[in-house]
Amino acid sequence: MADTALLDFGQAADYAGRVEEISRAAEYLQLVAAGAVNRARLEAPDAVPAVDGYRKTGDFLRDRLQISAGEARRRLTLAGATLPRIGMTGQPLPPVHAELAEALAAGAVPSRSATLITLALDRVRPLTDEDTRKRMEHALTAAAVEHDPDFLARVTRRWVDAIDQDGTEPSEEALRHLQGAFIRAPRHGLHHLEIFATTDQYEHLITVMNTATNPRTPVQAPTLAALRMLGRSRSGRPRTRWTGAPAPRNSSTDSSAAAKSPSPPAGCPPPADTAPKSSPPSTTATS
Numbered sequence: 001m002a003d004t005a006l007l008d009f010g011q012a013a014d015y016a017g018r019v020e021e022i023s024r025a026a027e028y029l030q031l032v033a034a035g036a037v038n039r040a041r042l043e044a045p046d047a048v049p050a051v052d053g054y055r056k057t058g059d060f061l062r063d064r065l066q067i068s069a070g071e072a073r074r075r076l077t078l079a080g081a082t083l084p085r086i087g088m089t090g091q092p093l094p095p096v097h098a099e100l101a102e103a104l105a106a107g108a109v110p111s112r113s114a115t116l117i118t119l120a121l122d123r124v125r126p127l128t129d130e131d132t133r134k135r136m137e138h139a140l141t142a143a144a145v146e147h148d149p150d151f152l153a154r155v156t157r158r159w160v161d162a163i164d165q166d167g168t169e170p171s172e173e174a175l176r177h178l179q180g181a182f183i184r185a186p187r188h189g190l191h192h193l194e195i196f197a198t199t200d201q202y203e204h205l206i207t208v209m210n211t212a213t214n215p216r217t218p219v220q221a222p223t224l225a226a227l228r229m230l231g232r233s234r235s236g237r238p239r240t241r242w243t244g245a246p247a248p249r250n251s252s253t254d255s256s257a258a259a260k261s262p263s264p265p266a267g268c269p270p271p272a273d274t275a276p277k278s279s280p281p282s283t284t285a286t287s
Helices: 002-006 009-042 048-052 057-065 069-082 098-105 111-127 130-146 149-163 172-178 199-213 224-230 252-256
Strands: 180-187 190-196 282-286
Touching: 009 057, 009 069, 009 098, 009 111, 057 069, 069 098, 069 111, 098 111, 098 130, 111 130, 111 149, 130 149
Parallel strands: none
Antiparallel strands: 180 190, 190 282
């Protein structure tokens, strides 16, 4: 370690590159090890919990390797998608995502980028055909080789938005847990409300807010019908009690959010013409 203080910039950069190569090789071996543990547990002659006392392989890896539950699940999921498989009759099968698996094994793609790609491919699996998924895998793998995971995350979102422009329709269960207006702790003397609404409810709320805060509009009572609409689920049952009118929307954040991002690599689809309409949009208001 003391010798690194004597390195010039070029030598230090080469040293960092070699360390990163070793790190990616270690990450791949972590996936191989997680896949081996999972296979051995499933093939054990006794009941799986009797082998090590754990109900799931992820719980075992979490305690044995001292990693988080999320990291254990990530390794197992990525191992299942990028490692060779064994069929029902014992015949060897290629990985689910063969091109990504080859780049990951060669150390050309970091483990985090491979996770982003597999999650995106799994999301669009029921929405498109095999050829489109192959083109998506090829384009995202090429982007992961040339760019960092943050840029790759923006490219994957663009692919998913282009394939699933309307998004997934929220279920009644999701609405029951997420939809509504929630009173949060005050911040700097300001009341803090957090709102989760469907697209129709969001448009009604924005209309009421813009009308109530427009200085050219006579001051009137808030449109209670529109506010109550946000507090009902699809079945019409009340979800939230509204105690006051929302504060004006902070438009200063809208312009800052339109920051330019690097151009995507060749093969990436253009941005979706319409924003996803399924998941309930969230807006935070202060008064």
